[in-house]
Amino acid sequence: MTFGFFFDNTRCTGCKTCEMACKDYRDLGAEAMFRRVIDYEGGTWERPGAASAGTEAGMAVATGVFAYHLSLACNHCGDPACTRVCPTGAMHKDDRGLVWPDERKCIGCGYCTMACPYHAPFIDQHLKKSSKCDGCRARLDEGLGPVCVEACPVRALEWGDPAELAARHPGAVRSILPLPPEDATWPNLFILPSPAAALAAQVGGHIANHQEIQV
Amino acid sequence: MTSGFDEFSLALFTTLAPAGTIAFIALALARLLERDHEAAVRIDRLAALPFSVVLVGFIASATHLGTPANALHVFSGVGRSPLSNEVLAAVAFLFLAGSYWMAAFKQHFPDSVAKPWLVLACAAGAALVACTSLAYAVDTVPTWNTWYTPANLWFSALLAGPVIGLLFLHLARSGRLRYGAVLVAVSIVALAAGTVVLTLHQQSLAGVANNELAASALVPGYGTAIAFHALAGIAGCVCAALSLRSRRSRQATLALCGAGTLLLLTAVLVTRVEFYQLHLTVGF
Numbered sequence: 261m262t263f264g265f266f267f268d269n270t271r272c273t274g275c276k277t278c279e280m281a282c283k284d285y286r287d288l289g290a291e292a293m294f295r296r297v298i299d300y301e302g303g304t305w306e307r308p309g310a311a312s313a314g315t316e317a318g319m320a321v322a323t324g325v326f327a328y329h330l331s332l333a334c335n336h337c338g339d340p341a342c343t344r345v346c347p348t349g350a351m352h353k354d355d356r357g358l359v360w361p362d363e364r365k366c367i368g369c370g371y372c373t374m375a376c377p378y379h380a381p382f383i384d385q386h387l388k389k390s391s392k393c394d395g396c397r398a399r400l401d402e403g404l405g406p407v408c409v410e411a412c413p414v415r416a417l418e419w420g421d422p423a424e425l426a427a428r429h430p431g432a433v434r435s436i437l438p439l440p441p442e443d444a445t446w447p448n449l450f451i452l453p454s455p456a457a458a459l460a461a462q463v464g465g466h467i468a469n470h471q472e473i474q475v
Numbered sequence: 476m477t478s479g480f481d482e483f484s485l486a487l488f489t490t491l492a493p494a495g496t497i498a499f500i501a502l503a504l505a506r507l508l509e510r511d512h513e514a515a516v517r518i519d520r521l522a523a524l525p526f527s528v529v530l531v532g533f534i535a536s537a538t539h540l541g542t543p544a545n546a547l548h549v550f551s552g553v554g555r556s557p558l559s560n561e562v563l564a565a566v567a568f569l570f571l572a573g574s575y576w577m578a579a580f581k582q583h584f585p586d587s588v589a590k591p592w593l594v595l596a597c598a599a600g601a602a603l604v605a606c607t608s609l610a611y612a613v614d615t616v617p618t619w620n621t622w623y624t625p626a627n628l629w630f631s632a633l634l635a636g637p638v639i640g641l642l643f644l645h646l647a648r649s650g651r652l653r654y655g656a657v658l659v660a661v662s663i664v665a666l667a668a669g670t671v672v673l674t675l676h677q678q679s680l681a682g683v684a685n686n687e688l689a690a691s692a693l694v695p696g697y698g699t700a701i702a703f704h705a706l707a708g709i710a711g712c713v714c715a716a717l718s719l720r721s722r723r724s725r726q727a728t729l730a731l732c733g734a735g736t737l738l739l740l741t742a743v744l745v746t747r748v749e750f751y752q753l754h755l756t757v758g759f
Contacts, residue, residue, distance in 0.1 A: 298759075341613065341614075341615045344555070344556070344613075345556055345557065345558065345613055346552065346556060347548075347549045347552040347556040347558040347559040347562065348545060348548035348549055348551060348552060348559075349548065349551045349552055350545075350548065364545070365545055365548040365551075366541075366542060366545060367540050367541065367542050367543060367545045367546055367548070367549065368540055368541020368542045369539065369540050369541075369558065370481075370539065370541075371556070371558050374613070374616065374754060374756075375613045375615050375616065375756075376615070376756070377615045377756040377757045377758040377759075378758065379756075379759075383541055387541070387542075388541030388542045389541055389542050437686055438685075438686035438687055438758060438759035439686075439758050439759070440615070440685070440686075440756070440757040440758030440759075441757065444614075444615055444757050444758070445615065466687065467687055467759060470687075475759060
């Protein structure tokens, strides 16, 4: 069995309810997050040209500006970089396809944090061990879904079997900017890209909230 | 949030452990070639010094661990995780080198036992340097996952290690000038080759970026560090070479070679700090 997330990039408003619900449920402080919402921006606009000033067309501002949001947690990858490098086997993929660190084995070396291109694991300064999204496995045991999925007010998140998610959302892709190419770790993340993400793929952009997402 | 990757302790580890290992091998070769039993015993006694250099490096690396109490689980990843391979090689080397030093205190310690023991310890030492050099071969980190990484680590080890070995041989009053000259020559060649590789590495960074960052922006001081590495390296090698003159007093010999050792270790450490600043994953 495997586990994955679906994210509807066309719906997300960047409200960060998913992030806050996760923080609340997992009792995370300001210094830690299992899910983060990336604000991605780019494009430019042009002032009306002096030569055409006064005409109606000349007064219009040509704009290619875009902004979108990307809600990102651990993608419980098909080929996780974190489990590959973990020296103790603490970071592992369980029978349900969830990737999480076994705190009885973790030495807090930070090798997983170095290898993950999604910056999912981090060293918890209280536990002195690696910590990350575990797909809300305790809630799954109770027949509930991950808290981030259930909290999303616009139903931009889903969870489930990756094959079913892909079949349910035929237009989904596994990478939009600024994520790495899908073949880096084969993330179980399926994204319905917005027109803004399609534009970003052509012209590039940048993360606008680096400090907030602590990356 | 913190990555837990304490850069300085790892820079210290990758400076001291490979250099100490090469210094041990330098001492071991001198011991294997030594025909005078008294001189061989003096070298045996000082085998603890390069062992200690490696051990200090190993302890430095352990300080970045959040929960060292679980450390024995590290061996479960041997063959899969580069870090596990590195730790296994380090433990094997420290065991073989440390036990050799202690066993050499026996009144009757025949060469038929000592020499194979030393050869085994040297093989474990070479494995330690090799595993340390490959510990950063992680394909999601394009700035580290290149041939420059193992090459830089080997040349760093071969730059500082032989001169540290020479210092310990001076301490052991093992006055083979020709062997000392070979050690200094190895350091000089490693300095030249290492500086070339560092420069090539710096130039290669122009073509490395993820979706957010250019690799070269992570290490604005890399060029200065490479220049410092070259200058401190030259000064260190000159000090070591001057310590080879037979007419010098013992204090002057030790002071010169000790200064050379410090200069070369500093030269290596500066480039290791730059290496850890170069961490960059694919993506963002």
